[in-house]
Amino acid sequence: MDIQGIDLSIIWSVLIAFGIMMYVILDGFDLGLGILFPFISDSEERDVMMNTVAPVWDGNETWIVFGAAAMFGAFPLAYSLIFEALYLPLIFVLAGLILRGVAFEFRFKAEPEQRHIWDKAFIGGSVLATFFQGVALGTYVSGIPVVDRQFAGGAFDWFSPFPLFCGVGLVLTYALLGSTWLLIKTEGMLEARMRHFSRPLAYLLAWVIVITCGWTAFIHKDIAHRWFHGSHWLLTGGITVLAVIALYALQKSLRQRHSHQPFISTLGLVFLGYAGLVLSVWPNIVPPSIDLWEAASPTTSQLFALMGTLLILPVILMYTLWGYHVFRGKVKPGDAYH
Template sequence: MMEIQGIDLSIIWSIIIAFGIMMYVILDGFDLGLGILFPFISDAQERDVMMNTVAPVWDGNETWIVFGAAAMYGAFPLAYSLIFEALYLPLIFVLAGLILRGVAFEFRFKATAEKRHIWDKAFIGGSVLATFFQGVALGTYVSGIPVVDRQFAGGAFDWLAPFPLFCGIGLLLTYALLGSTWLLIKTEGMLESRMRHYSRPLAYLLAWVIVITCGWTAYLQQDIAQRWLHGSHWMLTCAVVVLAVIALYGLQRSLRLRHSHKPFVATLGLVFLGYAGLVISIWPNIVPPSVDLWQAASPTTSQLFALIGTLFILPVILMYTLWGYHVFRGKVQVGDAYH
């Protein structure tokens, strides 16, 4: 165990990495969700408004996934190598989707009206591709990565299985719900009403996906099912389930009462609880089912050196993220321009 005077650096780093990935899921989740919702909006002005709600911040949102990956490389190099080798192809597809979406985002506003539909399709395709394969990567990770003698012992197409593909569909629904509730905050008129109409069935579909995913996970991984009910874990499991039901009820109620911010907050709560459930399911493993934090950790001196730098960098990233959202708060109107 990597400890300095009673401080376990591996646990500190696991919290930092988990926080960075969670920030990415939240911030880039509703961003990608807009692209998933794009096919259901045909009006050109409404599509412009949708994109303008994230135009000032979308590229900054992706900072967090870079931060999470870099932190894992420095603090848990074995986990980094195993995970990226096992998920090489899905992550390549994620990267391709993010590139396609980014290019489409920039070129769409510069294209003529006759050619803008090309970049709309690219924006949709990039968003769906990146989201779906993030879900596939997550499903493959939860299914377990085979490791023998500290090396990946699986195949290049282990991800091409029913459970990871179902997780890909589940993440599409998750990001779509994040996107639709985000637009309740940022838009008005017919677009806001349409998003409110879409959010209710999306929430119910997501609830069913969560139930199926939990049952499927318990069936595939008996050790995870035992961990949910072992020792004090059963109290955490019950707490997550109860809070998820409350969040779902709060989401539906706030939609009926036509709140603008509460549906997004409730959706964030559902996403956070799902993330907490994942942590409960695999802890203390960082490469399930067999590699824990301390087996994958880099030397103490390396973790400490990287932690000192992170203590300076992380607050800066947080500050400019919060400042960006503060500056561009409020509703986006038709005619607001992105340059």
Template sequence: MTIQGIDLSVIWGVIIAFGLMMYVIMDGFDLGLGILFPLISDSRERDVMMNTVAPVWDGNETWAVLGAAALYGAFPLAYSVILEALYLPLVLVLAGLIFRGVAFEFRFKAEAHKRHLWDKAFIGGSVLATFFQGVAIGTYISGIPVVDRQFAGSGWDWLAPFPLFCGVGLLLTYALLGSTWLLIKTDGMLEARMRHYSRPLTYALAAVIVVICAWTAWLHDDIAQRWFGASHGLRSALIAVLAVVAVVMIQKALRKRHSHLPFIAVVGLVFLGYLGLAISIWPNIVPPTLTLWQAAAPLTSQLFALIGALFIIPIILAYTFWSYHVFRGKVQPGDAYH
């Protein structure tokens, strides 16, 4: 739908994609800490890990709320179809986030001999939320059947090899984001451990990306055509080359003991994967058949919501930047944010 030549559906598609990308990156390293928790047994080091995100973790989830609310307001048909198709995985994601959030707050207040229970809840919640986010993404990529503008599949379509493999892939992604985030925020033995873990995690994630790309192309001829067709081959090749450069940069930065560069390179690799997903499904908002324009809300609704979004998004960006700026620097044992 357009107004004076401006396609509001495309604008809303970009806003939703941006909000979800920000969530994946910013809450990704947060969830990654819980995934890495079993590798760290020292309680003081676990406290340091938690304190690296304590001032900002709940604000990171604002981006998921923004993306979901924007989808509901701008593309209500897509919202209803996606929610029905992914109902159980999304409920499990929310359950994991609740467990993680409660554990995050209560472990600092628990008695020493009971803290291990909240640590386990933090680990379980992080793994549960991450895995089923990946399952939801894999199911979405696999395609959601729509007939007569209604979901025409089964509530168990997500229980298939490809979505489950995507769940494992997202666990590796968030773990790598978490380990490289700790290179920025910690020092000493904890930083050394994270540098050690980041190397195999990088190679494992690169292998998973290759498998997912090949699997996706094998499952969907239309996606394979978008990637390898004569008119799109150069674009796909450029993304692939940049992904290889990102992997090489991560390993080189780890060897040279850079603090910030590994995390920046991992974010770049995640962005390239996200860009590849966008290219694969465009212009569909519910692949393989429902486009942005077919699922769009009325023009007046999109315009009204857009005015509010253009007001609130800069505010979210501003307070996000400010919170990270205020709490920049290394976190030391004994520092407390609770």
């Protein structure tokens, strides 16, 4: 949709991609803490882990709401097709987020002898939400069958090896985000454990990325063609080189006991993976057959929603930045926000 040379569909695709990326970064390390919980048995250290995100965890989820609402307003066809195809995985994601949120609040109020119940709920909710986010992503990349602008697949299309493998991959990704986040926010034995966990997690994630890319190229010839067709091979090569550099920087910073650099390097890996996803499907918003402009709402609808978004988005950004600024620094045993 063009208005005096401005393509509103492109603008909306960038806004949606930004919102989803913010969610992956912010709620990623948040969910990663729950994934790491089984490896930390000390109750006081678990308290510290949860207190590193207690002031901000609910705000982190604002971004997925923003992304979904933006898609509903700007690309209603894509919204209906994607959510119908991913109905069950997204229900499991929602169930995991609800379970995790309830466990987060109730754990701090439970009697010590009952706290293990909410610990298990926190772990289960975090793993469930993360795994099925990865399953949804793998199903999306695999393609959503569409006939006459209607979803033509089945309710269990997601239940296949590639999406399930992507689910495992995202669990590892969020675990690495969580462990490197704790390097910034904790000290002592907990920080040492997270540094110990981060190195093998980084290598495992690197193998997962290699396998996922090879598997994608093997089963989706159109994506492989897009990676290496024309000038796209330069982008593909650039992303690959930068990913290797980010992995090297991550391992080097872990050996040198940096606090912030491992998390920054992990964010770089996540961002490059996200860039690779965009390169794989662009300009389709419902791969492999529905592009941005076919799925777009009328120009007046996009423009009206954009005016509201340009007012709300800076507020969300400022709130997020201010929250992390206020609660910066290390979290020590005994610190609490409940």
